[in-house]
Amino acid sequence: MVAEKVFTQLRRGTLEFCVLALLQGEPRYGFELVKALGEVDGLVTTEGTIYPLLARLRREGLVETSWRESESGPPRRYYKSTAEGSQALAAFTADWQRFCASVDAILESGRRG
Amino acid sequence: MVAEKVFTQLRRGTLEFCVLALLQGEPRYGFELVKALGEVDGLVTTEGTIYPLLARLRREGLVETSWRESESGPPRRYYKSTAEGSQALAAFTADWQRFCASVDAILESGRRG
DNA sequence: TCCGCTACCATGCGACACAAGGTACCTGCC
DNA sequence: GGCAGGTACCTTGTGTCGCATGGTAGCGGA
Numbered sequence: 001m002v003a004e005k006v007f008t009q010l011r012r013g014t015l016e017f018c019v020l021a022l023l024q025g026e027p028r029y030g031f032e033l034v035k036a037l038g039e040v041d042g043l044v045t046t047e048g049t050i051y052p053l054l055a056r057l058r059r060e061g062l063v064e065t066s067w068r069e070s071e072s073g074p075p076r077r078y079y080k081s082t083a084e085g086s087q088a089l090a091a092f093t094a095d096w097q098r099f100c101a102s103v104d105a106i107l108e109s110g111r112r113g
Numbered sequence: 114m115v116a117e118k119v120f121t122q123l124r125r126g127t128l129e130f131c132v133l134a135l136l137q138g139e140p141r142y143g144f145e146l147v148k149a150l151g152e153v154d155g156l157v158t159t160e161g162t163i164y165p166l167l168a169r170l171r172r173e174g175l176v177e178t179s180w181r182e183s184e185s186g187p188p189r190r191y192y193k194s195t196a197e198g199s200q201a202l203a204a205f206t207a208d209w210q211r212f213c214a215s216v217d218a219i220l221e222s223g224r225r226g
Numbered sequence: 227t228c229c230g231c232t233a234c235c236a237t238g239c240g241a242c243a244c245a246a247g248g249t250a251c252c253t254g255c256c
Numbered sequence: 257g258g259c260a261g262g263t264a265c266c267t268t269g270t271g272t273c274g275c276a277t278g279g280t281a282g283c284g285g286a
Contacts, residue, residue, distance in 0.1 A: 006205060009126025009241070010212050012274055013119060018216060021223025031232055040219065042212040049275055051234055056274090073231045074283045092119060093220050099123050099155040100213055103131060106153065107206050110134025122274070125241055144265055162242055164267065169241090186264040187250035 007042045016053060017092045018043060020085050023063055029076035030054060054079055062088055120155045129166055130205045131156060133198050136176055142189040143167060167192055175201055 015037075022028060022036055034050050037043045057063045062085035065077050081089070128150075135141060135149060147163050150156045170176045175198035183189050194202070 006126060006208050007212060008275065010209070012125040012241085013122025014216050015275075018219045021219050021226075024223040025226025029232080030234095040215045042208070042215050043219070046276075047233075048235090048277065048279090053275080055234085070232085070284095072284075074233075076232070089220075089223060093224075095119050095155075096123070096216065096220065099120060102154045102156055103127050103209065106131045106134050106156070107202075107209065110137040110202060111206075113138025121242070121272095125274085128242075142265080159243070159245090160266075161244060161246095161268085166242080168267095183251080183264080185252070187266080189265070 007044075011043065011045070014096070015043065015045065015049070016057070017089055017096075019050070019053060020057065020062060020081055020089045020092075023079050023081040024086060024089070027066070027078040027080040029068075029078050031076075033079075057085070061085075120157075124156065124158070127209070128156065128158065128162070129170070130202055130209075132163070132166060133170065133175060133194055133202045133205075136192050136194040137199060137202070140179070140191040140193040142181075142191050144189075146192075170198070174198075 018037065018040075019033060022033060028036070030047065030050050033054075034045060034047055037045055037050075054063065058065060058079075062082060063079045064082050065079050067075050068078055070076050131150065131153075132146060135146060141149070143160065143163055146167075147158060147160055150158055150163075167176065170192075171178060175195060176192045177195050178190050178192050180188050181191055
């Protein structure tokens, strides 16, 4: 699809926190995140995007990891949000809503004008 | 503000169409756009961002330009959306709404989980 | 042996930020 | 009238950073 390029730009800055949101509950591993995001409209990504992102989150202390054996296949590294991660997610959510409101207002004004 | 960095990322991909939305009605010139965007939460930019962006829009045929004398100061280059630009804006608006819905859903699930 | 799952790295692109430079117009002063 | 300085406006170059692309490597099952 041609329009995919638009989403590539839109994902910037949000993908990081979408991943963080997915890691709030049960711990998940990288490949699982790719599959989960792939089911959401406009958030499709690949491992090449997810792993550097997860590494960054870990470096910043927003997620913590643990290895677990898999029933089928190589062991998996599970990621889980830290308290700091949850806090960062809450802060982003507020910013995101403000931003959306601004953009919606501008787009709306364009439809009128 | 520290949180400004977040908005820098969020602006990517949307700023282009916010400008296009502002150019739907009356033609505007670059400096005017900078001031208009500066009043909107999360969309503050500078000339260094706007002019390359406008140049790109012009290259893609989404806006057209004309010079006009100014009452005070140097002549201004006015930008105005083409029919193709309006069409692109409509397409983006649809994509944007889908994207917002997806992100909202993910963030919401993170708050529950 | 081949293929799928899983993790990870190297490289590149593209959009926006930052900052400086340049030109045109106006105003005030002499 | 004409010069100096300030402001409006446009342009350009360099930097930054997140995501994409493509590739490597190891393990395990068919």
